[in-house]
Amino acid sequence: MRTRRTLALGAVLLALVISACTPGGGSTTPSASPAAQKPEVTVGSAGFDESAVVAEIYAQALEAHGYTVKRQLEIGERPDVQAALTSGRVNLVPEYLGGLASYLKADVSSDAKATFDAMQVKLAAEDLIAFDYSPGTDADGWAVRKETADQLNLKAMSDVAKVADQLVWGLAPGCPTNPVCGPGLKSTYGIDISKLQVESLSPCSTEMAQALNNSAIDVAQVCTTQPDIQTFNFVLLEDDKALQPAQNLAPVARKDLADAAPADFAETLNAVSAKLTTDELTKLNVEVSVNQTSFANAASQWLKDQGLI
């Protein structure tokens, strides 16, 4: 009895092995040929949720166009990701304009186009290339509670500048010496933080969001795609005088991959970028960080919702 079952199992396994090996080795099956013309993609990402879910979106969008895609998500900090990219361990990653540009020592400004162009020049020197950047940006920003916004009619930073001294501000430690925080608020918006009521809290942190939600502070320094903005229904104030550097997302690929790939490679990635608004990024962050949806499920749902797959 036992012997017969073992034999049967062995036969099944053998059949599986044979069937798995033949098409790849033979490459005669018609379905294998289009994929063979497309280069293999290995998508990487930085070690945080937003970067990983966007990388997964690139991966699934490319798979839907017949690419074979491997994943190396959550590699680490930017230097680690860049090392993986230049060494060829991965050949496509999502990046942030301002962050990558300043890492590459290119000029950074609030002007996304200018920052992108400056970054592209530096990338070319490393045999890398960036594709279209997203309208959405994950930069430092400022948020208020919904009722504060309604009560004082606040939509943008210029509005809050007029009532700054009536509000308690949650600012990052180090804000007074950070050019795009204390000094920038003063020169761009005329908000002098040394004259304000200030609590020192980590920007983009849960503590900051909780403090705002419980009225311990009235204005919070946040990241523009922070999930708490949606969870607590905060109002993100528009940076109407463009103080913050552009932090739009763009896919960055190795030149050898971009050259080997047909035109639909760039088209696919550009179509994804076009749909990634700040709101959509925030929703994706809520999905993966708050609802704990897997990167793969969040990405495929989003691609379907956007009509991209």
Added chain:
Amino acid sequence: MEFLGAVFAWFTDPASWSGRNTIPLRLWEQVSLSAVSLALAVAIALPLGLYIGHTDRGSRLVVAIANIGRAVPSLGWLGIALPITLVLFQRGGLGFLPACIALVALGIPPIVTNTYAGLREVSRDLLDAGRGMGMAELQLLRRVEVPIALPVIMAGVRSSAVTIVATATLAAVVGGGTLGDFILQGLFVNDQPRIFGAAVLVALLALATEMVFGYLQRRVVSPGLGTG
């Protein structure tokens, strides 16, 4: 060398000594927060430890809870305390209060367990002798058990004090200032010398605490015990 020069420059920068973000202010925040937290931890843990140590009643439960408390990371305590204090006190729920709650929770276990262990180690013969001489339970505790157990009790207070002083750095996360604020500043504006300088100050403060309580621990030992 260049790095150490930058650290030294931070220490000697006039901005580090005047204004709203000075080394003395941050140091004071750290010391006062630690002192209040340690005092509260002692006030709660010592009577509890003495009670369970003397009577051995409920000791398993208390020691078990204390050990579970030890397993909660310090940031975890902050995460538990902050939402509660914020709901109760809004702006007053930031900073000192949640940090203090977390530090007290962190400081209690070593004092409770050491006090209990110290008391249980007192020889039963001595207690019987005390009772034979007509000592009341409280007298027994005060004149026999505590003096003999004091080195162990003080060791608990000492380890609690050092933990509290070092961990008070985390208060910066909930708006409590302290030397940890310099560390966060350094992280956000990418100023390594500031991080290093603040970390050195925290380490020195913890060492100083260790030495002060080590001295106290030696001073309170009854001469009759002749340890060390």
